[in-house]
Amino acid sequence: MEAIKNIWDLKQKAKEVLPSEVFDYLAKGTEDDLTLNRNISAYHQYQIRPRRLVDVRNIDTAVTLFGQQWQSPIAIAPVGFQGVFHENGEIATAKAAEAKQHLILVSTVSNFSYQDISQHCTRKPWFQLYPTTNRDYTKLLLERAEKNGCPVLVLTVDLPILGNRVVHVREMGHLSRLKNKYGNLQFFDDDFKLHDPSMTWDMIAWLRKHCSMKIVLKGIVRADDAQLALDYGADGIIISNHGGRQLESNLSTIECLEEIAQIVDKKIPLLIDGGIRRSTDIIKALALGADAVCVGRAFCYGLAAYGQAGVEKALEILQEELIRNMMLTGVNTLKDLNASFVRKI
Numbered sequence: 001m002e003a004i005k006n007i008w009d010l011k012q013k014a015k016e017v018l019p020s021e022v023f024d025y026l027a028k029g030t031e032d033d034l035t036l037n038r039n040i041s042a043y044h045q046y047q048i049r050p051r052r053l054v055d056v057r058n059i060d061t062a063v064t065l066f067g068q069q070w071q072s073p074i075a076i077a078p079v080g081f082q083g084v085f086h087e088n089g090e091i092a093t094a095k096a097a098e099a100k101q102h103l104i105l106v107s108t109v110s111n112f113s114y115q116d117i118s119q120h121c122t123r124k125p126w127f128q129l130y131p132t133t134n135r136d137y138t139k140l141l142l143e144r145a146e147k148n149g150c151p152v153l154v155l156t157v158d159l160p161i162l163g164n165r166v167v168h169v170r171e172m173g174h175l176s177r178l179k180n181k182y183g184n185l186q187f188f189d190d191d192f193k194l195h196d197p198s199m200t201w202d203m204i205a206w207l208r209k210h211c212s213m214k215i216v217l218k219g220i221v222r223a224d225d226a227q228l229a230l231d232y233g234a235d236g237i238i239i240s241n242h243g244g245r246q247l248e249s250n251l252s253t254i255e256c257l258e259e260i261a262q263i264v265d266k267k268i269p270l271l272i273d274g275g276i277r278r279s280t281d282i283i284k285a286l287a288l289g290a291d292a293v294c295v296g297r298a299f300c301y302g303l304a305a306y307g308q309a310g311v312e313k314a315l316e317i318l319q320e321e322l323i324r325n326m327m328l329t330g331v332n333t334l335k336d337l338n339a340s341f342v343r344k345i
């Protein structure tokens, strides 16, 4: 792994080891990849403005989310079907997160169950929910997560229907060959629907009635929706466009951040994902008002290339870059970062 110096190297390695359609399933997005590419390229329009002559010997990257302190603001995004990237799938990811002490989010459509995955984590993962159209099933998912110690439920709100992912459909052949295709859903009958196009803001109250986990909405991209999230009592927001896998021609997530951060105004935790491949991306997002970030493809490239060790490598790369670039930016803690450190050109 010595040759691996950054996330792009891990991506290249993943490309070498994965069947081409599995690599495309991971690396590509929807339709013409416009949202996917914009998530990445928009970060290049924001430039960092470092401070000078600051004593930066002691860098602290700790962040507190819902009363839990994490040594790093880099969390692992919920990614479904990790078994297609590596046979140990989400278990390898969870072990890496535990070894490196990062927060991990577990997808509804993980190949291993939340129970099996969470056993490897001292501090329990957040559970990402795709509500089924059968609310009795949904309740079962909530109960199982909660019974296994899940503190935070992450409701994905950008998927009333699957985006137009040509590659995704081709990939389904690989999925059906997996031993446990649906770790969390194996007891459900075949005709359940994972995506509920009828879901509206009332869902927050429904969830509140049926569980006592914190409720975070994943997929908010506008200030007015962020305001509604506050009005309806959401406990947190993840700004996300599903890594460019849902609606084509979105703004990038970093472009959505400022207006949302203004509305949220530190009242609830605000996270962001999409396009993060370098720690300078993370510094920009935190400076513009995010409390933490999630990475999706970045860790999956590591998982595909080297299993658990590869996920650890991805986390290590981003964390080391973060410390170095915080020193170069002239800040000691994440709280020191503010909008004055970034200018959009």
Ligand SMILES: Cc1cc2nc3c(=O)[nH]c(=O)nc-3n(C[C@H](O)[C@H](O)[C@H](O)COP(=O)(O)O)c2cc1C
Binding pocket: 025, 026, 039, 077, 078, 079, 080, 081, 107, 108, 109, 128, 156, 218, 240, 241, 242, 243, 244, 245, 273, 274, 275, 276, 294, 295, 296, 297, 298
């Ligand atoms: C292969 C793949 C599968 C994903 N599966 C899910 C999922 O099951 N649930 C979900 O909420 N988001 C899912 N996402 C979206 C991620 O949680 C995250 O929003 C996205 O990957 C962030 O963008 P990035 O990959 O550029 O970091 C998936 C993303 C990828 C790449």
